[in-house]
Amino acid sequence: MDDQSRRCEANQAAAVQALAAGDLAHLAQAFADAGCTVGLPAPGMLQLSPPSAGKQAMRLLLSVGIHGDETAPIEILSRILHDLAQAPGRLAPNLELMLAVGNMDAIAAGRRFVEADLNRMFRDERGDLEGTAEARRADEIMRATAQFFDGGRENWHLDLHTAIRPSHYPAFAVVPDAIPAPAKRALLGCLGAGGIEAAILNSASAGTFSACTAERFGAVSATVELGQIGRFGCNDLERFSAASGMIDAFLTAGVPPSGAPPAVFRVAQQLVKHSADFRMAFDRTTWNFTKMQPGELIAEDGDVVYRVGSEPEYVVFPNPDVRPGLRAGLMVVESDI
Numbered sequence: 001m002d003d004q005s006r007r008c009e010a011n012q013a014a015a016v017q018a019l020a021a022g023d024l025a026h027l028a029q030a031f032a033d034a035g036c037t038v039g040l041p042a043p044g045m046l047q048l049s050p051p052s053a054g055k056q057a058m059r060l061l062l063s064v065g066i067h068g069d070e071t072a073p074i075e076i077l078s079r080i081l082h083d084l085a086q087a088p089g090r091l092a093p094n095l096e097l098m099l100a101v102g103n104m105d106a107i108a109a110g111r112r113f114v115e116a117d118l119n120r121m122f123r124d125e126r127g128d129l130e131g132t133a134e135a136r137r138a139d140e141i142m143r144a145t146a147q148f149f150d151g152g153r154e155n156w157h158l159d160l161h162t163a164i165r166p167s168h169y170p171a172f173a174v175v176p177d178a179i180p181a182p183a184k185r186a187l188l189g190c191l192g193a194g195g196i197e198a199a200i201l202n203s204a205s206a207g208t209f210s211a212c213t214a215e216r217f218g219a220v221s222a223t224v225e226l227g228q229i230g231r232f233g234c235n236d237l238e239r240f241s242a243a244s245g246m247i248d249a250f251l252t253a254g255v256p257p258s259g260a261p262p263a264v265f266r267v268a269q270q271l272v273k274h275s276a277d278f279r280m281a282f283d284r285t286t287w288n289f290t291k292m293q294p295g296e297l298i299a300e301d302g303d304v305v306y307r308v309g310s311e312p313e314y315v316v317f318p319n320p321d322v323r324p325g326l327r328a329g330l331m332v333v334e335s336d337i
């Protein structure tokens with residue numbers, strides 16, 4: 001490796017570390033120098049508005065690190081932003097951008113969360129989790145988001161995650177079903193352009209960030225799951241080159257790119273863990289999108305029994321370790337838009 005590529009690699013690593021820590025000052029400076037209006041509305045959040053962005057400019061929110069151990073999206077976004085900051089004029093003139101690094105304390109600790117799952121906090125009803133660090137962080141993120149998405153324009157939000165388990169579809173997304181059909185089609189095309197092979201339409205919000213931005217601000221939003229959890233520096237980013245290309249294309253063209261839409265699924269049932277007695281009929285190594293046959297036992301929780309309905313269902317996000325009262329998994333069926 002020559003000196004220049006070694007320097008380049010060291011810069012990349014420093015950029016990842018800065019983004020992971022929610023330190024966006026360096027990026028803010030690069031875009032401010034290029035004439036952008038720059039805002040730092042909360043720790044770990046950056047807002048960029050190109051000098052020529054009009055009152056009708058589309059707004060895009062990109063969030064990463066809502067779960068602290070999901071490192072690949074932080075590396076992907078860091079690389080895209082690092083390159084863009086070298087040539088800030090590439091940022092589309094008609095696109096306003098906000099970046100959000102979700103849970104910096106959890107990222108620093110290499111854990112999914114510190115006190116409670118941040119991606120269940122984007123709702124008013126939090127019960128006894130109201131006093132947690134994550135509840136405060138969700139409030140902070142939502143205040144900045146409300147200010148960014150203010151007024152009736154086209155708002156987009158991609159919340160980038162990685163799944164806990166292996167998946168029959170390595171890259172998939174969860175899309176709030178309430179998004180109107182034309183926007184949903186544009187979103188599915190955009191996800192398809194990013195190599196997302198499956199999209200789950202979900203009508204229940206479960207307090208996730210993307211459901212919240214769709215419901216409160218009419219955002220065209222999705223939770224995007226890219227591959228599996230890995231440590232910083234150990235992620236194979238080549239696997240996500242399509243997703244990375246999609247985000248870069250969105251940022252530089254100012255409109256979502258379009259590709260062949262992913263396979264579409266719809267939530268058939270939510271598995272809610274009511275008590276500590278909750279037991280799943282399969283083990284925790286089960287892959288996402290594992291197919292189950294009609295009538296098969298899914299889970300038991302005291303008197304509550306979950307079974308597959310009249311058509312085959314696929315298991316997604318099985319996680320029996322959540323707190324009672326929360327979603328321990330989803331069962332989905334094949335669907336049209």
Ligand SMILES: [Zn+2]
Binds near residue numbers: 066067161162
């Ligand atoms: Zn996640």
